[in-house]
């Protein structure tokens with residue numbers, strides 16, 4: 229085999245580009261992912277995350293650039309690359325004609341795995357996904373969160389060392405998201421390399437060791453969540469709401485408070501390392517916001533700084 | 542970090558220590574047997590409506606052979622002075638045609654909506670597409686599973702024909718083989734067509750109305766093709782149903798036909814199936830993005 233175990237990166241992309249006609253969905257992105265890292269692509273809808281994931285997953289060709297997964301080019305060695313991966317696509321594609329457990333077994337057969345391995349493995353993964361009591365149920369009887377966990381269980385059937393997760397928790401309620409995050413943490417602890425896309429900044433902060441911020445197909449910034457926040461934001465943010473009509477007008481009168489100011493339609497953000505004293509300054513100047521809130525800076529602020537837009541519109 | 546890429550995991554994720562074979566082995570097996578793996582999947586989901594398949598496989602021949610081979614036959618045979626058609630009873634004449642028709646009906650069912658479901662509605666194809674399987678193995682696997690269903694359906698049909706005493710010749714079982722091939726030579730071009738449909742706007746009912754039904758009526762199924770005027774006889778010549786039926790008759794009751802014509806039937810049916818298969822594989826590959 230061509231697998232080169234001594235390479236530090238399990239995934240390496242150079243100038244990766246995907247064009248649909250004139251339009252570049254992924255525009256010249258480069259990154260490396262070392263083994264065991266949890267790597268994120270954070271960006272709004274339409275940023276090109278899924279397109280990038282499909283190229284990494286070896287199901288979509290690239291227009292330009294180079295891609296290396298475990299030392300292999302997915303366009304030349306598709307089956308070999310895909311045999312290394314576990315894939316959780318953005319849209320579930322479980323077979324609703326099959327029972328929950330059979331979905332896992334059928335999937336394992338694609339890797340040529342024998343039933344003597346698959347039967348106990350399926351039970352083990354159902355346990356992991358907290359679905360043991362649903363093993364014989366029909367897939368369409370599962371909730372959204374359960375389907376997502378089943379898809380993750382399915383992606384683990386071949387014991388992959390690299391897991392691709394495209395928006396693993398989009399559309400789930402907070403409870404279901406936390407359950408899922410907990411499962412993903414355990415995989416991370418187990419040394420599985422996680423590549424995940426998300427447009428939730430809290431998810432990126434929770435799960436990613438390192439991430440790229442993607443917008444319109446390009447990388448805007450790269451680093452760990454904390455280093456990105458340090459680089460592009462102050463430690464704290466003061467959020468002020470003066471009412472929809474007055475935010476913009478008030479922003480003018482807040483010049484000079486904090487290090488930087490961002491006027492959004494629904495609120496004014498003041499970037500500062502000391503939110504409380506910035507708030508005192510505001511009230512001392514005789515301004516009275518309807519609500520005020522001091523919070524820790526987040527990746528949302530990084531994205532806003534980089535693009536002038538919110539992650540979720 | 543570098544210890545991780547070679548190390549085995551021992552984190553409680555696999556308490557029993559189950560280990561999958563390594564990725565290169567998975568890829569090797571998928572390259573060799575991938576179509577079978579997907580066929581296995583489709584057959585497992587057919588089990589979900591297995592009883593419908595069994596019931597229709599038994600019910601269809603019983604109902605049709607009674608209605609046409611005995612009911613309608615009493616009229617035809619009486620008219621023909623108990624000569625039947627071409628020296629055989631109407632039952633014997635019509636049975637191979639009904640057998641082939643049943644195969645085409647199964648193919649029509651399995652290569653239309655399920656293909657759209659695979660790509661779009663239920664996205665069943667997208668799961669295996671992310672696995673080591675290739676897109677054309679997905680097409681071939683689907684085909685193989687339907688072939689298994691065709692063999693089952695045609696086998697039962699043939700047994701019931703025997704029970705009805707509709708198969709005088711010992712080579713009659715070859716008519717069931719012809720029916721399976723015929724199902725594919727109609728079904729694989731349909732599969733290729735279905736794989737190209739982006740938006741379902743009633744194309745499949747149209748296929749039923751403007752392809753399947755005319756084929757049934759103008760393919761020498763319930764009456765010989767040469768009793769039709771020349772202007773519509775070409776429909777029969779193009780129809781896999783006609784070629785399959787005529788060939789089935791050769792095997793089931795020694796229907797007199799020049800050998801070259803039998804060869805034409807075989808070549809035509811196989812060519813249609815192979816062309817449909819090749820186009821389907823191309824379209825699956827394009828549509829699944831690889």
Ligand SMILES: Nc1ncnc2c1ncn2[C@@H]1O[C@H](COP(=O)(O)OP(=O)(O)O)[C@@H](O)[C@H]1O
Nearest residue numbers: 248252253271272273274275276277278279280
């Ligand atoms: N098959 C396709 N043909 C044309 N445009 C596409 C196709 N797939 C995605 N796009 C476009 O590429 C852009 C990026 O899409 P996507 O990768 O799905 O973004 P994300 O996953 O970040 O939301 C979008 O503008 C989308 O409309």
Ligand SMILES: [Mg+2]
Nearest residue numbers: 277278318395
């Ligand atoms: Mg996406």
